[in-house]
Amino acid sequence: MTFLPFLISGLGIGAVYALSGVGLVVLFRATGVLNFAFGAIGALGAHVAWQLLEWRLPLVVAVVVAVAVATLVSFLYGRLLAPLLSHRDTVVRAVGTLALALVLIAVMGVVWGELPRRLQFPTDQMFLTLFGVRLTYTRILALLLAVIMVGAITALLSRTRLGLDMRALANDRDLSAILGVRIRQTETAAWVITGVFAGLAGLLLGDLVRLQGTFLTFLVIPAIAAAILGQLRSLWMTAIGGLSIGIAEAVLTPIAAISPYRAAAPFVIALIAVTILGSTAQAALKDR
């Protein structure tokens, strides 16, 4: 059996893992928060989009509102709750976002329930055929979006004042404060950016994977694995890491002995990454 078709099928989800991983790293670099609620925020946006489409609103409205809702939730948490924990350990700050994830799961459970639903975009019907596999435009879109967003964020970080402030925060928070970096504003900007990433990733995963609150919430784990592969610093490495995780999970499919367990691939990769890159990640954490 050839691996090529599976490589193609892994590309789409890999691209969304890349997008999610980069969203996590942007936030972590600027604020030191590892956002466990990333998946839940995206899932909320995806459910909002589904609801609007169900009400026969145009697709553009659904997509824009979905991303806006995700961004708003991320902004509100970043502005109102995250600062209360800003002087605590990295672990405490990360656990704080777990609370947000649980609240969002509950909200989605009450409003939409756990019934499996389908979120569909017109791009699902359009496709290229490569190695006998249909590569839908939704997946191509996911790939393009991942590249564009990483490019845009890289440009933002290197070319703008905000980017400079964010990089300064990433390097040394206390020193940045003394030098007059507006910490609160810079951090809020990072929360807004990560909210946009979460909204887009949620929409794509709702379409490509399944629209189910709890399930999408836990897809933050492969994204965290990607972020660890990027050592919580490098955007491009994170993007490549995310793509590799998606492809790895897919290409294990034809190997009979491993196939039933291939869903564990992101976790195993994350574990290996932590073991190998643990020391450097420790260093990254110490900066906080």
Add this chain to the structure above:
Amino acid sequence: MRHHLAGLAAGLALFLISVGSANAAASCGVDGSDAASGEPIVIGAITGKTGPDDFSNSTKAAKAYFDCLNAKGGIHGRPVKYLVEDDQWNPEIAAQLAAKLVNDEKAVLMVGNSSFVECGANAEFYKKSGIIAIAGVGVPRECFFAGSYATTNAGPRVSMLGAMGYALDQLKAKSAVCIGPNIPNVGTWSCDGVMLLAKEKGLAAETILMDPGTADSTSTILQAAASKPDVIILGLPKGVTIPLLTAAEEQGLNQTIKFLSAASAYDLSVPGTIGPSWDGNFFVNMEFNDLEATTPDNQNWLAVMDEYGQSSDPRDTFAQAGYLAARIAEKALMSLDPKDITRESVSAAIRQVKGFSSDIFCAPWYFGDDQARHNANSTTRMAVSEGGKWKVISGCSPSPDPELADIRAFEKSAGLAP
């Protein structure tokens, strides 16, 4: 004032319409009796409520039925005290709960159980304790290979093979792929049945076990389609089935391969969710009658749910299973002297249950006295997705599972089947 009267009139009209369209009154126990007030009869149940999925619809329906029964005289004046415990999908907790219900609460019978882990943990304990479980929904193999555990449902394997039988007879399939979850004694057990039947009939067949938690359904579907089968048979929860069908549709496979599923995908919401491109291409097996059937007992089930259940309790195939388990228990208990209801007398009465008829079942239900295993429900129907609904497309037909040979032989020897 005029507005007020108009509102009142409208309200009254709506009330009358709602009364007119409501189901007939729920029937249970001895109609016309007063609420039961005697010494309670303790019946237990173990269900998987919290965990990967809420799997407690069976006990919710059984509870509604017992509430109805208690309101109408109970068992000759004695109410049923129905104790439902949540095993949280954890075998250790399931075993603790069984000990609590059987040893501490002195339950005389277990009814409506519905769990992924309970059978393996407790079947032996029930046998030792001399208590019988009339379960609602059994899933793993252990639920169908125990002397004191009988379910009202057919089980995933019998249901999958019911679907396979349809693929062979009606769809004229020459090759098949079975996709099951990588859960021990569930996925392998079901798919082994498909492989066995395929071998008997000279079909090419293949098994794929998948992690229900995978995000990548496309690869599983590509793997299944690689051998270009005529049919793909799924034995997965509906939350996993829908993404697989979505991935298959994305690859255009709904045009070339017929998809069939065990009863787990038989939910009224599924045809609408998967959409019109699956019309005539996605078939499910049904362990019980059509959920919307207008037959008397099915209507009574719905009426009991409306009057005694919560409006949020699902009206699904698992709820049918729990309702039937409660009715079977009622029938056995009613045959006893109310002063002599003990675990021994109840077990003896259950052993005598034969020819329990309901239009929800395809064939009368029985408890195989002294049998090492039970699978009374082994006759199923098929439905196909069409226009956002399920359309029942076959009558009742016995599941062709080769493993049912002993069950069929017993039915014949006991005069339960021709």
